[in-house]
Amino acid sequence: MAGDGVLLDLLGRASWLRLVVVLIGVACLAASFRLRPVYYYSPEMPPGARSMGTISAWWMLVGACAVIAAMWVTTAWLFEVTAAIPAGTGRATARVEAIRTGLTAAGGAGAATALLLAFHRQRHLEANAIGVEFDAAEKRVTELDLTGAVLYDWNFHRCVARHAKFIGARFSGESFFGEAQFLGFAVFGGAVFEGDAWFADTAFHGDAWFVDATFLSGALFTGAGFQAEAGFRGTAFHADVLLDAATFRRGVEMGGASTVVSHAEVRLPAGWAAGPTGSIERRDAAGG
Structure with a gap:
């Protein structure tokens, strides 16, 4: 036991x-x-x-x-x-x-x-x-530097870029940036758009500058989103411009911009309006 x-x-x-x-x-x-x-x-x-x-x-x-x-x-x-x-x-x-x-x-x-x-x-x-x-x-996701380039029927639809430089570039024919994403800065300073420029639903996550750019045809920014600084200072719009439906989280600067053709459809962001001579000026909420 x-x-x-x-x-x-x-x-x-x-x-x-x-x-x-x-x-x-x-x-x-x-x-x-x-x-x-x-x-x-x-x-x-x-x-x-x-x-x-x-x-x-x-x-x-x-x-x-x-x-x-x-x-x-x-x-x-x-x-x-x-x-x-x-x-x-x-x-x-x-x-x-x-x-x-x-x-x-x-x-x-x-x-x-x-x-x-x-x-x-x-x-x-x-x-x-x-x-x-x-x-x-x-x-x-690439970094684009197309400074001074001549681009024919440029198609950047639904593409992604980290940073983009189109300084002095010339877009011959229509240019398509619809639903594209710019993760960093996007600079179009001095660029010339000969045809319609489509920026519908484009997302700008960094600064976006169109300083002294020229739009000889339509500038279509319906649904575009600007998450950082945005500027159209000195930009010349020769045809329709649709910016009212774009979103500017930090506001937008359009001082010195102008509309050249009087009969064009001009829709500007809140706080901006085209004057009698076509120059785009800041307006307060009361319209004064």
Whole structure:
């Protein structure tokens, strides 16, 4: 009976030991990432992207040692417990159970190491996917410098640019910027638009300047959004101009701008109006 009691005590200890081994494995896994992160944030990547580091080979050696140590310590400890069992009263069965528990502990330590590798591999795949998407976006998001260029039937519809310089550019024929996005500044200073210029629903996230630009045909800005500074100082409108339905978050400067053709349809932003001579002037809310 005494041997059976010791055997039951052994089995009870073995069950608790397995749980402890699992908890220790989880703790070691968490500590490995806490003490030596396998990824790091990179300022060269977009928000949310992570550039992966490498796991040192020393962690593999630590994992192997953990497996051996878990098996040896567990088996040795339980063998000491089985020594209290009288010979011939289940000692052999108890020692088999001790060996089995030792192997289970080793398996738990090995599983923790495997989990570490699997987690790193998954994070690496996710980071790589973000990097691929970022590279693809970078190919679409460009910086344009078309200063002094002559552009025929320019089509920038639904395109994206980080910064854009069209200083002194000449747009021959119609130009399409509808639903395009300018993430940084967009400068059209001195540009000449010979045909209709379509800026419907265009998003200007940075400063947008059309200083001294010339619109020989329609200037259509219906639905355009200006999130930063916007200026049409000195701009000459020779035909229809539709700016009333555009959104100017920080206001707009149109001092020195003018409408050249008297019969053109002129819709200006709130606070601005064309005078008798065609010059565009600031007006207060009362219209004075």
